[in-house]
Amino acid sequence: MATRKRPEECPKPPAWLTSFGDLMSLLLTFFILLYSMSIISLEKFYQVLKGLVEAFGGRQVVFAEGGALKASRIPVQFENMHYRVKKFAELKKEITQIKKELMGMGIEADYLVTGTCMKLRVNTSKLFPLGSEEPYPQAKELFLNMCTRLKPFSLPITFEGYTDSMPVSNPRFPSNWELSAMRAVSVLKLFASCGYPQEILSAVGRGEYHPIAPNDTPENREKNRRIEFCIKLNP
Incomplete structure (x- = not known):
């Protein structure tokens, strides 16, 4: 005797509804995850x-x-x-004033910020005799004055010497490397003599290999003869 099939209480849902429900669950989980990642601790x-x-x-x-x-x-x-937050404006103001005074004396000067270093660029044509590492007497006074004004900041300074591409006609210096280095050391010694902390001073010679102008005219070669004060902004 055949059994009688009982009628279903509820009709079966369409097959596509199962896939649709899974998709909605995954989307809900995805957006909950995005929301949780957007909340910053x-x-x-x-x-x-x-x-x-x-x-x-x-x-x-x-x-x-x-x-x-x-x-x-x-x-x-x-x-x-942090020093750059607290004192950067004061240092920039002092460097700007020094640059203005140098320009007033007819000495080309400029400043720029590179990374953690504020550079004061000073042309040496009126500060050093040609082919010599010994500054003029008035140039010594100028460097000592700069030392007095920068000393309150007590920041590390690297003095970088640069020359033009003309060969040195001086038996004391075999090449521009030595001349540029000794000029940087001369300025360093002046800063040390005025009481600047010696342990945070250094000097390097760059020679003729980092020009800021082509070495093709006397005027451009004069621009390349310079000392750059690299003042480290992080004490």
């Missing part, structure tokens, strides 16, 4: 920020708005602010 953000600042020479995390999140456990000490 301030604590972790400050930790990353602190690591980056310290990696680039900073000592403490400084917040431009003048404070830190109360829930943050990262100490913020405003008395030890």
Whole structure:
């Protein structure tokens, strides 16, 4: 005797509805994941920020708005602010004034910021006799005055000497390497004599290999004879 099939209480859903439900579940999970990733943990953000600042020479995390999140456990000490944030404007103002005074004396000068170094570029044509590392007496006074004005910042300085491409006609210097290096050392010694901390001073000779103008005319060669003060912005 055949069994009688019981009628279904609810009709079966269409086959496509199962796939559609799975798709909606996956989309919901995906958007929940995106939302969770978009919420920034301030604590972790400050930790990353602190690591980056310290990696680039900073000592403490400084917040431009003048404070830190109360829930943050990262100490913020405003008395030890990163130097570039706290003193950069003052140094730039002093360098700008020095440049203006040098230009007023007829000495070509300029400044630029490269990475963590503020460079003061000074033409040496009126500061050193041609082929000599000994500055003129008035040039010595000028360098000593610059030392007095930069000494309060107590920042490391590298003196970089440059020459033109003309060969040195002086038995004291076999090449422009030696001449450029000795001019840089002469300025370094003047800074040391005025009380600038000697342990943060250095000198290098670049010779003729980093010109700022083509060495094709007397005027351009004069531009290439220079001393550059590389003042490190990170103490």
